[in-house]
Amino acid sequence: MVMYRTVDKVVTGRMRRARTAAARPSGGDRRAAMLEIARAAFLREGYAAASMSEIAAKVGGSKATLYSYFPSKKDLFAAVVEDQVEKMFAPLFEMRETQGDFRSALEQFARRFLESVLSDDAVAFYRLVVAESARFPEVGRAAYRFGLQHGLDRLAVDFTAARERGELRRADMTVAAMQFLDLCSGELHRKRLFGVDGVDDRDAVERQVENAVATFLAAYGADRRS
Numbered sequence: 001m002v003m004y005r006t007v008d009k010v011v012t013g014r015m016r017r018a019r020t021a022a023a024r025p026s027g028g029d030r031r032a033a034m035l036e037i038a039r040a041a042f043l044r045e046g047y048a049a050a051s052m053s054e055i056a057a058k059v060g061g062s063k064a065t066l067y068s069y070f071p072s073k074k075d076l077f078a079a080v081v082e083d084q085v086e087k088m089f090a091p092l093f094e095m096r097e098t099q100g101d102f103r104s105a106l107e108q109f110a111r112r113f114l115e116s117v118l119s120d121d122a123v124a125f126y127r128l129v130v131a132e133s134a135r136f137p138e139v140g141r142a143a144y145r146f147g148l149q150h151g152l153d154r155l156a157v158d159f160t161a162a163r164e165r166g167e168l169r170r171a172d173m174t175v176a177a178m179q180f181l182d183l184c185s186g187e188l189h190r191k192r193l194f195g196v197d198g199v200d201d202r203d204a205v206e207r208q209v210e211n212a213v214a215t216f217l218a219a220y221g222a223d224r225r226s
Contacts, residue, residue: 168220168222
């Protein structure tokens with residue numbers, strides 16, 4: 001009888017530990033929670049005022065645990081930037097052919113890009129990075145590297161493939177990608193940053209998409225007559 005009770009205790013203990021382990025967030029989940037809480041803190045307080053102690057408290061762990069994932073606030077912010085950019089822009093920087101119609105693929109990309117950069121989250125994050133970059137240049141460098149540069153590199157690869165298909169003329173596709181993104185964001189993005197009304201007007205978005213693609217193809221489109 002004693003033996004059965006002992007075995008029962010062992011089994012019960014194992015089951016309890018298994019349930020505890022299942023309930024405990026994994027390393028990846030815990031890191032994701034830290035990034036989400038840190039992102040909210042940075043947007044609310046700014047980079048300089050955001051407190052690692054407060055972020056750790058909201059995560060539900062010690063400050064030492066937070067530092068075991070991110071050795072410094074700069075590292076944490078860089079990780080937040082990378083995560084934010086990946087979530088917002090990774091799906092964008094893929095040129096999707098539309099039944100062989102390159103113009104339509106460009107229009108779809110421009111539309112998705114504009115909708116993303118005009119969103120509340122994107123605008124708030126952009127403002128944060130610009131505001132903090134003067135005092136903390138590493139903030140701006142991280143945002144540029146993980147955001148714009150990564151996107152430009154991916155878009156340049158897609159444009160190079162289009163050039164090889166004869167859709168675009170022979171030119172530097174990195175420059176072409178940069179100029180196309182500038183055409184896409186254009187006046188609407190500037191107005192959104194300055195809080196000008198009417199930016200979310202669908203007709204305005206469509207006009208900018210059409211103008212961006214038309215201007216880009218006028219500069220880089222292959223000459224079918226040659």
